[in-house]
Amino acid sequence: MTGNKSFKNPCDVAVIGGGPVGSQTAYKLSQMGYRVLVFEKRPAFPAHICCTGIVSRECVETYEIPTSVIYRQANGATLITPTGRAVPVERDTPQAAILDRSAFNQLWAQRAVSAGAEYCYGAEVKNLKHGKNGITLEVSQQGNPASIQAKTVVVSTGFGARLMDGLGLGAAGDFVMGAQAEVETKNVDDVEVYFGSKVAPGFFGWLTPTGENKALVGVLSRRHPPAYLRSLLGRLVDEGKIVSAKAPFTYGGVPLRPLHRTYGDRLLVVGTAAGQVKPLTGGGIYYGLLCADMAANTLNRAFNSGDFSPAHLAGYERAWKRKLGSELRNGYFARRMYELLSDSQIDSVFKLMKTSGLIEEMEKSDDLSFDWHGAVVNRIFNHRLIIRVLKSLYVGQKGKKAV
């Protein structure tokens, strides 16, 4: 890593946020020959990031993620229903990789630096001011104010950044909060996903082994993630899966719907900041990287034509919506349906999926994709027995409203 450099004005592209998506954008644009500055408000790479780092094999292959930043691979997961029934879903070959998120962030930044990008750490972008020929970034670097000129800006600030408020692009329509802890395990081999209102209302909790006797335990929940995480840790101690419930927590948020608009005058928003996240699982790394590539291609076209207007940059939003739009819509619909289910209905749906052969069918079919949930969602919602459970749920909801 080259460390902080003095700012030379103006740069072609200022990338705000040095997470994986910002670094991917910086890498692509630097490779294309543009002068790219990346502003990252953190002073250096944190050792613990609130992310489990699970990505698909497709993501690993597409982005050639090296084994040096992969803790381990997983062929599937065991789903634990609200009543504690274990439903394993597994294939013969690895379906996912669990990344060391800190090492991955560092590697992705190093790659961008090798391609020519410059990183400014401890530099928080506070405000953006549009001018005739570019954007002025008001930056606070270790408390000292600085002004930087950029021809274009890519915002990749992750979840909940204050900077987004003043951009006039709207906010993520819905979101969920998460908490996670690193723990010591006893004989745990598989990824386990826990469902039910006592674990994580509306969402799920997880136990993800990362290495020898180490795992990440976390929850995404509509309400009080730390309280639910404490409870899940206690349960895992009682079940003899982890050594202690005492561990520091990290916190983060996940948008469940995209931003109203992801482009503006000389500006694009990418990754979690744009809401490019799978609404069913909260996974945002792969979709964010894909959108980073599309953002870089759009800016390249804008530089070639000299047209940085919103009308021209709207092509970026059209491109990513073509690729991900229906996945995000279907995933969000399925998520909302799931959130209506009571614990006993969740149990019934899992039981039906098992006994009707749906899980076995999906394990064998190419539809079971870690990243593309549309086909799986269709399969589940078109299954006649599941339709029957959902119909009874609908009637139940109507009855409740009538009371």
Ligand SMILES: Cc1cc2nc3c(=O)[nH]c(=O)nc-3n(C[C@H](O)[C@H](O)[C@H](O)COP(=O)(O)OP(=O)(O)OC[C@H]3O[C@@H](n4cnc5c(N)ncnc54)[C@H](O)[C@@H]3O)c2cc1C
């Ligand atoms: C509990 C939890 C578990 C998750 N598990 C997974 C998982 O298993 N798989 C998966 O794919 N995804 C997962 N995610 C989502 C994943 O973490 C994000 O989608 C991913 O990190 C998005 O990358 P990004 O680069 O867009 O944003 P980030 O990684 O959040 O990076 C944004 C960066 O911008 C910086 N920044 C913010 N504001 C400013 C500013 N004004 N100036 C300068 N810098 C700024 C921040 O410091 C940060 O480093 C999880 C999320 C949570 C909360």
